[in-house]
Amino acid sequence: MMAAFPRFYPILDTGAAARAGLDLAKSAEALLDAGIGILQLRHKDHFDRKMFETAQEVAAACREAGALFVINDRADMAVLLDAALHIGQDDLPAPESRALIGTGRVLGLSTHNEAQLLASNDEPVDYIAIGPLFRTGSKRNPDAVVGVEELARLRPLTGRPVVAIGGINRENFGSVLQAGADSIAVIGDLFAPGGTLKSLRERAEEWMRLTNE
Numbered sequence: 001m002m003a004a005f006p007r008f009y010p011i012l013d014t015g016a017a018a019r020a021g022l023d024l025a026k027s028a029e030a031l032l033d034a035g036i037g038i039l040q041l042r043h044k045d046h047f048d049r050k051m052f053e054t055a056q057e058v059a060a061a062c063r064e065a066g067a068l069f070v071i072n073d074r075a076d077m078a079v080l081l082d083a084a085l086h087i088g089q090d091d092l093p094a095p096e097s098r099a100l101i102g103t104g105r106v107l108g109l110s111t112h113n114e115a116q117l118l119a120s121n122d123e124p125v126d127y128i129a130i131g132p133l134f135r136t137g138s139k140r141n142p143d144a145v146v147g148v149e150e151l152a153r154l155r156p157l158t159g160r161p162v163v164a165i166g167g168i169n170r171e172n173f174g175s176v177l178q179a180g181a182d183s184i185a186v187i188g189d190l191f192a193p194g195g196t197l198k199s200l201r202e203r204a205e206e207w208m209r210l211t212n213e
Contacts, residue, residue, distance in 0.1 A: 075100040120160075
């Protein structure tokens with residue numbers, strides 16, 4: 001597990017990058033140039049050879065920058081890319097995921113309610129995500145909104161780092177941190193329509209400043 005979990009957790013979502021018209025590998029480089037400490041690659045479609053090669057580029061760039069590279073959903077890809085893994089409630093269960101990736105890699109788990117959060121305390125994971133905190137357009141079938149008040153109530157129920165996710169932007173993130181989140185996951189606020197690689201890097205730099213003040 002990382003000594004200190006990064007406060008800013010950018011997610012490189014392939015769909016969001018495509019809608020913004022930005023190259024995936026170059027987007028990763030722009031985010032890394034901002035000084036991020038962690039980067040998750042989220043790809044919900046078929047993981048074909050071209051996607052795997054792109055993921056290899058992103059993994060290499062993260063290693064060079066000293067940032068933790070996280071693969072979403074796919075334990076097999078995490079092993080092949082020597083990456084950390086983040087799984088959801090419908091993915092391969094945490095014990096089986098841990099058996100595949102080994103004890104030396106970081107494993108994160110998404111939770112959406114009290115029952116899932118309490119169950120995670122018995123799972124072999126290093127951190128948990130809670131969300132969606134607000135309404136989000138980055139997920140095809142989003143879970144029910146958790147909200148800031150519920151996050152504050154749930155936070156004491158786990159001793160692991162908590163990553164808040166879902167609809168978080170520069171206007172509402174402060175309330176999320178006040179509710180007890182250790183880290184803020186951001187997708188939509190990074191990949192604005194019509195954005196450029198320069199604006200992506202600048203937005204990540206802004207998030208780094210905001211979450212570390």
